[in-house]
Amino acid sequence: MTILRTEGLGKRFGGLDAVKDVSLAVEEGSITAIIGPNGAGKSTFFNLLAGYYTPTSGRVTFEGEDITGMAPHRTVKRGIARTFQTTHLFEEATVLENVLAGRVVRSRSTVFDAVLHTPRNRREEKENLAVAMAELEFAGIAGFAHEPAAEVPQEVQKRTAVALALATEPRLVLLDEPAAGITEEETAGFADLIRAIAARGITVCLVEHKMSMIMSLADHILVLERGRMLAEGTPAQIRSDERVIEAYLGRDEDAEEAAVAEAAGAGPTGAGSSTTGPTAPAQEGAR
Numbered sequence: 001m002t003i004l005r006t007e008g009l010g011k012r013f014g015g016l017d018a019v020k021d022v023s024l025a026v027e028e029g030s031i032t033a034i035i036g037p038n039g040a041g042k043s044t045f046f047n048l049l050a051g052y053y054t055p056t057s058g059r060v061t062f063e064g065e066d067i068t069g070m071a072p073h074r075t076v077k078r079g080i081a082r083t084f085q086t087t088h089l090f091e092e093a094t095v096l097e098n099v100l101a102g103r104v105v106r107s108r109s110t111v112f113d114a115v116l117h118t119p120r121n122r123r124e125e126k127e128n129l130a131v132a133m134a135e136l137e138f139a140g141i142a143g144f145a146h147e148p149a150a151e152v153p154q155e156v157q158k159r160t161a162v163a164l165a166l167a168t169e170p171r172l173v174l175l176d177e178p179a180a181g182i183t184e185e186e187t188a189g190f191a192d193l194i195r196a197i198a199a200r201g202i203t204v205c206l207v208e209h210k211m212s213m214i215m216s217l218a219d220h221i222l223v224l225e226r227g228r229m230l231a232e233g234t235p236a237q238i239r240s241d242e243r244v245i246e247a248y249l250g251r252d253e254d255a256e257e258a259a260v261a262e263a264a265g266a267g268p269t270g271a272g273s274s275t276t277g278p279t280a281p282a283q284e285g286a287r
């Protein structure tokens with residue numbers, strides 16, 4: 001079943017088409033990766049889905065309903081949660097408190113319930129704590145629950161952002177470069193976490209530059225270039241797509257990682273041959 005559909009989706013900033021004419025169908029429970037060089041429109045596309053930006057053209061349908069231009073506080077209630085490219089955490093707060101913030105979306109208590117500490121409020125607080133702790137366990141970071149978010153390792157912060165998104169009880173999560181800035185070793189663990197999210201029946205869309213991760217994780221890949229759809233298909237189709245190879249992946253499969261890192265930094269002109277080799281430093285953490 002299709003859970004999310006975009007039709008001719010576009011966003012113009014002044015004279016620039018950040019996203020143009022993107023039509024995509026996302027299957028429920030699947031993992032869809034959106035790839036493309038820096039500035040290709042990946043984050044803008046997510047912002048259009050979650051309602052942070054209003055499209056200048058086209059439509060977004062979620063679970064059969066038109067949500068085009070619907071504000072973020074409403075899309076999250078409907079079940080779309082996103083994480084941001086640069087992790088947005090409340091730094092002074094603990095890891096647990098950050099994840100609890102995701103529960104606000106599902107809260108039925110009123111201000112009066114909170115002030116008067118009514119039974120409903122107490123029940124909800126207990127439930128919120130249980131859900132938040134369960135998501136921390138799921139994300140493998142329960143041991144950090146009471147640490148200030150600013151003081152835990154980068155990977156734990158990234159996992160906290162995912163736990164926060166999951167605490168909103170989403171049907172679809174949009175993960176914008178969830179593994180950026182973490183080590184290769186940690187990336188494998190992160191891929192397992194993303195697989196586990198999909199195994200819960202939660203649909204995953206992710207933007208990522210780490211090609212080995214994408215190719216092993218994704219059921220479906222959308223390639224964006226200058227806001228437009230360059231290609232779409234299974235990892236095998238994308239890997240053998242001439243246009244993608246030319247513009248993005250490079251010819252040598254072993255050099256994929258390097259070519260992508262290069263493309264991410266320098267735009268599509270940088271791809272093609274492997275001059276840097278697979279040991280070139282990744283640029284994910286450079287932002």
Ligand SMILES: Nc1ncnc2c1ncn2[C@@H]1O[C@H](COP(=O)(O)OP(=O)(O)O)[C@@H](O)[C@H]1O
Pocket residue numbers: 013016017018036037038039040041042043044045
């Ligand atoms: N709020 C904005 N105002 C103006 N231009 C923007 C805005 N957001 C993104 N852009 C531009 O849209 C293009 C796509 O950006 P973005 O979606 O962030 O790309 P990506 O996530 O693929 O790196 C870039 O040229 C960027 O400068």
Ligand SMILES: [Mg+2]
Pocket residue numbers: 042043044085
């Ligand atoms: Mg981006």
